[in-house]
Amino acid sequence: MTTADGEFEGGDGRRWRFPTWRDITSHLWWPERAFERARASGKAEDDVRLRIFFVMALFAAGFVTLAIGATYAALFSGLNVGSVEYLKPKARADVVDRNGEILAMDLVHYGLYIHPKDVNDRAATRAALLTAVPGLSPTRLDNALNGPHPEYYVLGGLTPGLKARVHDLALPGIDFQEESGRAYPLGQTGAHVIGFAGKDGEGLAGAERALDAPIRNAAGKTTVPLSIDLRVQGAMQDELEKAALHFQVKDAVGMVINVRTGEILAMASYPAFDPNAVGKADPATMVNHAAQTVYEPGSVFKVFTLAMGLDTGSANVDTVFDVHSPIVLPGQTIHDYDKGDHALPLWEVFTHSSNIGAARLALRSGAANMDHYWRAFGLFAAAPSELAESAHPLYNRRLSENIVATMGFGHAISVSPLAIATGMSSILNGGLYRPLTLRKLEPGQAPAPGRRVIQESTSRTMLNLMRLNATNGTGRNALIPGYRVGGKTGTATKLVNGRYAGGKRNLASFAAIFPTDGPLDADRYYVLVMMDEPHEMPETGGFTTGGAVSAPIAGKIIARIAPFLGVRRVLTKGDEPIAGKNRDIIDHSILTATD
């Protein structure tokens, strides 16, 4: 409501009006007239003093802030120069074995650059550099000295010592730039499992690729420990390579695994390469046959067949199988090596490595069970490993009678050694399937829970059967007294151009486990040796079978690595192998051992 003097009245009865120019200027000058107001009130001096004090305080605070800032900048700026190498995106952490031994590390190297315009005497510079730097390409050096480029990269990877040697030559026009390089001090030892990284700092193979993110994230902070035990790796690889050279094999594989934890303690593939010189390596040597190659494994697969047959109740160790005559199936006839056998109990099917017996057990178990158990053992898929190289198996998805019988003794399916090792670990560790790992489990750390695939009782029986096969079966050549070794041989005739080659072109394998006694959840070590196409040698009597070629290698490996693994020698039943083939005096109690 508007009143007569231009004011408005609000709903609450209060009056107000629009501000005039006088009102506005009065408010603006109000602070400036404080002194007048103070004088009017008789306290003019106090007001001035307060103003001066307030301004001084502001200036002092400004000065103190500036002084602190300047001091901080002077003291602490530019001091983190030395740490920037770890901030580079390509930096990677040191990779060590389970005992802290270095397997891979970043090392600062130097690149050698030439600025030709600054070079006074090109001939003298050329001669001095060629003398001081081994491996320097004369052509590249000439291109650098005589080319049009203002700066030319001549050579990388100079060690600090070599850089100092060139630097001491005091040659004008020579420059160095830091470059980080990945070094593998062990050379070929563990090359496939350690792998390598590219120049951009990205892991390209092996653990370097498998654990790329953890290795990058740990750069400059800590090391990344692998499950590998360098002592075990060294001994295993040494025995494998000596044997591979001796038998002139095409390729070879060796693995050592703790079946309780699933840790890979050693993994080797022959031929090996030097990860420090990947560019010069033959690509064929860089294949990790343990994970990347699939093989028709042969009779080592009978471990899976018997585990299936026992676990389903299709048979027990004393169930007798007729092996007198071959099994005739559409398109193939299944034979045994002629040992004069007629009827064999299941344990002897295993120790004689009877193809007929294993095929009959597979048929008795049935296709549905084979499908279930083979999947449970991980045989129908790539091994679930951190290794990116883990290969997919080759097999016929239609489990016909023919395929079931043939798979029963390790043919009609090709799987990687890593997949075989993962599956067999589950049979020998109490029945729990868990992926094998390259990561170290700290002491006291529980392994992955695992998935139950067979009963504990089946696992115990399989350990006993493996032990019996080493004391009295085809695996006798792997027997190392005191280490309670068990194992299974495998001799797979190779498929060449779609037909089994026959003759001596075999994949000779041995899958060992030790010690076979003790609680099911105890540490127990699995050793796999595979020799691809070994040549005949006099000491094997001309045989190229798993028992003749690979079992002795596994034995030598076990003898060397057992002390590292803390396995003590304890002489037990069957440690002195029975001479010849007198099977009448087999110690049957091995089959019923309970721990």
Place this chain on the structure above:
Amino acid sequence: MNPFAIFTRRVRGVRVLDLMAGAILLVLAVGSYAFKTMAEAQGAGAADVQAQIDKEGRRIRLLKAEISHLEAPARVESLATQYLGMAAPDVKHDITLADLPRIAATSEAPVPAKAATP
């Protein structure tokens, strides 16, 4: 004494307060300069030490790599075999103290040394 007199007292025509402010300003400027110079010197020294630490760190890493290379199982084994004729011990040579009497029993009795002739 009135503490606020400092705002009005003059010395040779200049207010004491102004003199004090000037002195403080001078002290702050000189102090900042000195502190900055000292800090720069300290910083340079610290950077030198840091550079030395980095250099030593790199040398240590290089030495670690060399040790790792020199102690590589394959290299040690090759040298031991080639120059010392050594081999991995046979497992049967691994015995315990309890085995000693058994081994001693199968060994030949020691032959007494001949008496020295004068």
